[in-house]
Amino acid sequence: MSGIDPTPRLVTDVEHLTEQAGARALGGPVDGGTGPGDGPGDGDDRPHDDRDPEGSGDIGRRAASGVLWMTAQKWLMRFSGLATVAILTRLLGPEQFGLVAAASTVAPIVYLFSDLGFSAYIVQADEVxxxxxxxGFWFSTIVGGLMCVGLLLFAPVLADLFHLPDLVAVLRVMTISIAFVVVTSIPYALMRRRMQFRALAVQGGIAALLAQVVAVVxxxxxxxxxxxxxxxIVAQGVSAVLAWIWARWWPRLLFSRRDFVAMARFGLQVVGVDxxxxxxxxxxxxxxxxxxGATGLGYLSIAQKLIQVTQDMSAAALLPVATVVFAQVRSSADRLRASYLKALGVSYAAVAPVMTVVAVTGPVLVPLLFGDGWEPSVPVAQALALAAVLTLGAMLDHGLFYGVGKPxxxxxxxxxxxxxTVATTAWAVRWGLAGIAVGFIGVAAVATVVRWKLVGRLVGAPARTVARPFGGVAVCVALSALAGMAVARSTDSLPAIVEVGLTGLVIGVVHVVAVRFLMPSTARAVVEMLPGRFRGPLLRVVGTAPVPVRLEENA
Structure with a gap:
């Protein structure tokens, strides 16, 4: 995965690779926005589009609509995807998941150098x-094509590097999916720029569902x-076809050296990070x-799959939308600071309960979802769930720095x-999977404190103000986790699905109540994102209930 991983991870599995490709092309939490765009290029300098051809209205309303559409897509994809993985883990072994995980760490390098950050530039530019x-299209297509050929030729070398002879064939066939990604980076960027989140959500859902059916069959x-x-391959292929249809754009036989230099100036900084x-x-x-061995890598990939699913079903949909907003409000320091703090609080509040459920119910949840034989993934999933809460801000911060032109x-x-991170992994691997996962928690804690200071300087706020949303949610997590552990202990004689369901329900209820009283402005921000029929009644509850304790600053 390019950029700083939102959740510390060692592998990039199949579904994550699919979404990473989309995130790169969309300029989402991986690629973010950039600084002010350059002027029009030479030749045909007509602006290609405004930022919202499908409607009008303020940024906040469009952003809220985008979050809801992307959230709906995430829930559809994740519920179906989790079912698919539950089936596949009973038909395939950890060695096979490990093979694809290893291959997936190679493919993103093609995306990185073929795109060269151009899609991120298009998302944020004042005009294109x-x-x-x-x-941008012809550069990406030509360079990506050459790199795909190189991957076909040097697959044996890469297989030797990983000590996995079977990796050769997997890498060569996966080149097909890589080619689909390469030729769709510009259409994706245009859809992202226009905030066509409904089309993106439908497109991603259709592609994922078809791909999952193919995988099971x-x-x-x-x-x-x-x-x-x-x-x-199916996910990328279907997504590519739909992107070209819905983007309503076709390349011309044009290439400008001046435009290339202008886009590459920022893109090279993106590439440096990636x-x-x-x-x-x-x-x-x-x-x-x-x-x-590959077996250990397979166990890690399944643990990461579980964390990825829970994260995507909570706040992941907010992050790519927020990135676009950062790029559009960057001219106002007050609006930028308020937008960031609100997005951070909402993200923490949305992600924390599902991560708490994973951490508390991991010993029951992993066998329930993936079957017997995957118990080594349990401590890894629990540790990564805790690290995910810590490092959630990294996704938002990445987009923030790019959005204000500070890559x-x-x-x-x-x-x-x-x-x-690498040094910690090398040191902790002597204690196996659990040692690696615990090491990531330590790295996540250090990285989070550093980001508080960096972001505080960027948005013009004390580090304690940036840290306050995490402090509030940490108390909420502690309260809901204690309640969840009590329920899990008292229901351990019940069927696994009942135990997980009851524990999750209690954790969710306690978390919502805690957020309402300890983080009231965050609770209100969450309610304001809902459709009108639900927003009114809930706002009356949020806005009128007493607030005895306050652990956040109204932003």
């Missing part, structure tokens, strides 16, 4: 024209690891494979944290 769009047919590879993250990912994968500062941070 046909020459600039075509310049081919796995039942005994195709083994190829079921996972075909899932990725290269560091890519090297870290490779180093971590090599360390795990060398010490624990250099993020690069310095990325280098320091990635070096620390």
């Amino acid at each position: 024209d046909e020459r600039r769009l075509s310049t 081919t796995a039942l047919a005994g195709m083994g690891v190829w079921a996972l590879v075909l899932q990725l 290269v560091i993250a890519m090297l870290r990912s490779w180093a971590e994968t090599a360390i795990v494979v060398a010490s624990l 250099g500062r993020w690069l310095v941070y990325a280098v320091a944290i990635d070096v620390l």
